[in-house]
Amino acid sequence: MRSLHRGPRLGPSAHRDHRGATRGLALDLGSSRTRVWVPGHGVLPDPDVHGAPGADGPSGTGAGHGRPVRRGRIVDPDSCGRMLGRIADTALGADRTGTVIVLSHPVLTGPRHRAAARELLAALGPSTVIALDSARAAAASAGPRDGGPLLVVDIGAGLTEATLLVDDRVRDARQAETGLGDLDPAGPPTAVVHAVLEMVLDMWQQDRHGAVLGALRKGPLLTGGGAARPDITDRIAARLGTPVRLADDPATAVVRGAGMVLSSVLRQAATVALPTGRAG
Structure with a gap:
């Protein structure tokens, strides 16, 4: 059993000026499947279980053998990268300019997993990657x-x-x-x-x-x-x-909470982008 005391707040990237950000997606990389949330669409239907070797069925209760993520850790970066690429192509298209990806991860995920996930997501070409632990994502989805x-x-x-x-x-x-x-x-x-x-x-x-x-x-x-x-x-x-x-x-509570953070970031970016005065 692993333990942690006094973890950090949400990373500073979540509070930056994301000027120009207009699109994005939220991800929850799980051991049984990857959950995806897209503004305007909500949670997408199981994007990585169909045709994936060893993927779990609809119950989501399998051990995830053959999955690129197990026990909260990326064990097959190449396969995970291809899966994320397919998701990004579907949700964001080829041009990733002005996009934000919010990634939820287990609270006690180690630095190696976080670094690997960030590297894979950065390779997709988004403007910003924001990491959010699953506990705060779940709390966000539960409301104020x-x-x-x-x-x-x-x-x-x-x-x-x-x-x-x-x-x-x-x-x-x-x-x-x-x-x-x-x-x-x-x-x-x-x-x-x-x-x-x-x-x-x-x-x-x-x-x-x-x-x-x-x-x-x-x-x-x-x-x-x-x-x-x-x-x-x-x-x-x-x-x-x-x-x-x-x-x-x-x-889906975790990915929906991550989606709420994404929506907040996009609203903030839209507010910053608004002109401060009207043309004469």
Whole structure:
């Protein structure tokens, strides 16, 4: 289990003057599939599962064998680059001038994965690449909140993460390399539920300010494919002794949150581009 304390805010590129940016897309590189969000279209239908060797089916619960991304890491850069190229060609066209790509990634993804992802995306020719961790993306998709502590539990195909957000900053996070793809379809989801409980308990024991307890009282926000399974969510709520909140369409919550950041960037760019006066 990996852990993190006091993560950074959203990268400075998200607050720059993106003058000239008019188009873009948001990406969530997952172990079972890549989610894509495009302004005006929303979430695109599974752009990389059709015809991809070893790709998972519609359930999205496979282990992702043969996929270029596994357990939150790019394991086949060449294949990943080709996949991203197809996505960019479809969503942005050949001319990438004035485009922005927002990439969501697991909170505890290492620097090697982040660097590889940025390199692959830069090769596509966008004007800007913005990185956003999945916990804050999921929180954004859930709508406005009071800024107090929020516990986000993301249950994916190959990873499960628990992240404590305070004032939109990552205060603490845990990651387990256990996901839906590791479960026996005929048995109970014990491994995933145990991973969530272990991570939350560990964060609680390390918390000196009561933020975890405050977040638990409000109810953790569950996202990822696992949040669509009552056999998982009911067990987590019972074991934690608190109600849980489910993200709307949890399998796409992260990419939709990344899309909201993209929309904000494009609106900001449009506002900056407006003339300050009228012609006489």
